[in-house]
Amino acid sequence: MTALADKISARATPTRFVATNGRTLAYREIGSGPPLILCLRFRGVLDSWDPAFLDHPARSFRVITFDYSGLGQSGGDASYRAEAMARDVIDLADALAVDTFALAGWSIGGLAAQAATCMVPDRVSHLVLIGTTPPGPVEHPSEPIFLETALKPVNDLADETILFFEPASAASRAAAEASHQRIAARRGDRSPEIPPETYIRLLKDRAAPDTFPDPGGYRDFLARGTVPILVISGDHEIVFPAPNWFALSRAWKSLHLVVLPQMGHGPQHEVPELAAEWIASFIRHRAKPR
Template identity: 50%
Template structure:
């Protein structure tokens, strides 16, 4: 059986573009939407394999025009959500658990709001809720996201630089990610991606009243998995909504940044499996 490191890149033609995806594991379909500047190779294999070991059919993909996919490239969240919906349709998956990391979490929320019948569970990782926020992200993210990143940038972006344990987790995660050496997706050019961000944090980051209302009225179980020091999308914004979203669970890891599933890959995968199998 394929793993995250060995699953071949496959393609589907849909809507006038070719979406690249990888599909491995067997069981409950779980579609994962990517972070900003990410490709399929940006996921930690230990996290993905942990999901597959827990009985998921794991599906990852590159957004239109990015990585190995063709089409018009954009970070418009509605377009990213359309990619996810089109891929589910092309793979003839009527309903799936849908997850998203960072901007991918915004796309996953839009997918829930627009085609709720396709989503059995919503797994949000280090992302932002729609609407007014109680805490904005840090300007540092906007500086780092607009340049080529070295290891120290990765630590600052996705881990907790002040924690020795988090820094060690960053080293281990980067080594695992580097373990796949063939059939890689081309990197997203930072020269193009950077200007898509704007100059700094906005509040709200995601002004979608329809999506917020969908979260307030959905019966679909929702979980947010975050770190206690996310410089991009502070987890405090989810805690502020805990009394308003009827199906929301919140998991917050200590001494952790914007990549909780990379710092705690097995624990994150095990929790997601328990959530999907038991939350109704």
Template identity: 50%
Template sequence: MTTATAITTPNQFVESNGRRIAYRSIGTGKPIVLCTRFRGNMDVWDPAFLDALAARGFQVITFDYSGLGLSTGEKDYSPVALAKDARDLIEALDLKSVVISGWSLGGLAAQVVVAMFPERLSHVVLIGTSPPGPNVKPAEQLFYDTAGKPVNSFEDEIILFFEPRSQASREAARRSADRIAQRTENRSVPVPADWAASVLGDKPKSPLFPADPILQALKATTLPILHVAGDHDIIFPVENWYALNQELPTVQLLTYPRAGHGPHHEHPEATAEHIATFVRSTS
């Protein structure tokens, strides 16, 4: 029997609260549910990162938010709505002791899951996202100018997710893009660019993510939390997490040098190994 990989695993669907949620699953073991980024669907994840997680004993689950990709229902980019998608998928699949994870916008959703629906969670892994509350370092205008384009070129993706000033990061961007392109059948549907741009806006704002009650939940939770970042994230600067040192008792911070908003795509194996070690060594 051939083991499914991130490239070959089929699309699956569950019905929950009047809509159909599309998801993919690879690997067996402890479930990790990944909430995707802005303008993301199941196909924006680097297969090397997903396969590396599966190889380390995780059941890796990606999904499309309501009304986007292959999922039905009303589309809504508010973190609360996205968190409800994750909660409903976890309940529909009857998952327990779940690692809730999210990249960028998905990281905001994952934090709402911690605050509102923590019952089935064991750990939290956040990637390139923002903590709640005012920012000590704002996002860069360059992100808004680039992310709002109807179509992003490869150079745009380097700007958005990698470190353009680093040749090593540029080379990693090419390898990641080539891996993502390997899935050619049964792909998800792109997020409508005009709708996404209208939600994003055209300039930085603070706070990007309202503080209460999410910040209070992070201060009170006993769930171990790992945040993975690059040292030059143009939308969610990692400095905003370091500003909360000694306020968030369970948060660990992993920061890659000369990396951007997609550190797990630049360092897929290393990030998967860090996540596995984090989950194995904390409770």
């Protein structure tokens, strides 16, 4: 990227398109350095990321965000199955001639990131999981308020506060409003929101007893793998409760776990600079064993 492009905020960086394996993927990138690819949440599109969170790591990394196939501005067939979303990651990296990359996933994007890591472990240098769940059965389910709120056709600021922050905390409520305003500040070149009929169909298609079905043995693979893994979670995570990771803290030999107080499902939007600093430091200082 050029020096001028390096200075563009995520609020203004243009959408680009690349054709790969029969569909077109929409993506944006900001910064330069080692690549960091980010996978989106449920109902997320390119404009669902807080630009403050993206701008900070872009000082040191080439930060790449994208719309999943068939969603936002991307073409092709949409799916919320982990393997399909993971294939988007791998195909995008191939199309951009990115061989090795750090990979991060938020919420359902964490499923994509874990699946992609298992599919191409030699290409993923680091795995960062934000507000997500490990593969296979878990002890602690989502709180009912999550789906009650997430399935509304339109989510306003009050809904976003419930979904991604901690409504009981005045500081978290203020952070929710600030993040909402930062995200809304982009003018033009926005990815369209996902219509209810689409996200409900995709949820039904991936319905299974476990939130993250594991017929391929992802859990065992990640437990014995060498890719450094950082999990960041709020202590009041209503979607994928943090305690589901506690039992894995010694079973997964490369797992690092950070739980933030009085925060919810989107800690990287509540404390964007802090979360970005942790991620950047983790990538710099926790290398794969040789």
